[in-house]
Amino acid sequence: MRKLWVKAWTTLDGVFDADTMDYWWQNTNSPERMRYITEEYSKGDAYLLGRVTYEMLWPGWSTQTTGDGPGPILNRMKKYVVSTTLKTAPWKESTIIRGNVVEEITKLKQQPGKDIIIDGSATLVQSLMGTDLIDEYRFLVLPYIMGKGRRFFPDGTPPTKLRLVESKMISFGTLALIYQPDKK
Numbered sequence: 001m002r003k004l005w006v007k008a009w010t011t012l013d014g015v016f017d018a019d020t021m022d023y024w025w026q027n028t029n030s031p032e033r034m035r036y037i038t039e040e041y042s043k044g045d046a047y048l049l050g051r052v053t054y055e056m057l058w059p060g061w062s063t064q065t066t067g068d069g070p071g072p073i074l075n076r077m078k079k080y081v082v083s084t085t086l087k088t089a090p091w092k093e094s095t096i097i098r099g100n101v102v103e104e105i106t107k108l109k110q111q112p113g114k115d116i117i118i119d120g121s122a123t124l125v126q127s128l129m130g131t132d133l134i135d136e137y138r139f140l141v142l143p144y145i146m147g148k149g150r151r152f153f154p155d156g157t158p159p160t161k162l163r164l165v166e167s168k169m170i171s172f173g174t175l176a177l178i179y180q181p182d183k184k
Contacts, residue, residue, distance in 0.1 A: 002109050004048070004116045005136035006125050007040060008152050012141060015149035016120065024144040030171035033140075034069060040138065041073045045114040048105070050121035051083035057119070058091035077117075080108065082124050102131050109133065122152050130158055136180050137162060143173040 010016045011024055049057070064071025079094040082101055089096050097104045105128070108116055118125060118134075128134055162179035170176055 002046075002111065002113055002116055003135040004105065004109055004118065004133055005138055006118045006134055007138045008120055008122070008125075009140045009142065010152050011144040011146050011149075013145045013147065014151040014153060015146040016122065016152045017150035020146050020149045024142050024146065027144075028142050028172040028174050032171045033174060036168075036170055036176060037140075038068070038070045038073065041070045041077075041117065043115050044117040045077055046108060046116040047074060047077040047079045048108075048116055048118045048121070048124070049079065049081050050124035051081060051086050052123070053119060053121040054079070054081040054083070054086070054089070054091070054094075058094075062091045080104075082121075101127070102133065105133050122150070122154075126153070126157060129160055132181075134181065136165075136178055139175075139177045139179075140170075141175045141177060 008016055009021075009025065011020075015024075061071055061074050065075050066072060075092060077093065079089070079091055080097050081089050081094060082097045084098055086096055105116075118128075125134070161182040163182040164177065165180050166176075166178040168176040
């Protein structure tokens with residue numbers, strides 16, 4: 001069975017929103033970080049997104065079809081966007097999941113292939129917590145404290161015990177952390 005993992009970029013205090021991202025994301029850019037991100041994307045062949053993340057990412061990534069960065073990888077992936085309001089999904093290889101989200105994702109996990117990656121999409125991730133569908137959480141934690149902004153796990157998120165399975169420091173003090181649900 002394929003693995004489903006969440007990938008998110010956050011500050012130390014858990015802020016991930018696009019409104020503050022330019023401040024902390026651009027100041028930690030490096031070839032090493034881009035290699036790490038590209039390698040992560042290459043482990044998947046299905047990209048699962050919520051509507052807001054999809055609408056934020058597709059205009060830019062859909063035009064990056066050549067080169068050695070993540071763009072060509074993302075454009076080859078099958079994309080599934082979970083939305084009850086989206087009318088069309090113009091990014092190549094995109095399908096809209098409108099209902100029975102847990103059932104549809106369960107079917108995706110049972111298909112042959114590489115991993116399924118949820119990029120950001122905090123609302124989608126929160127709706128899947130407690131379903132046993134998420135196999136890993138992969139975070140790039142950047143060395144900034146924002147003190148404000150939307151947090152990836154807001155108040156009210158169900159308690160979830162995780163265990164650290166891998167950690168790596170990359171450029172500018174950014175930590176790459178991989179956690180799995182602790183099912184004990």
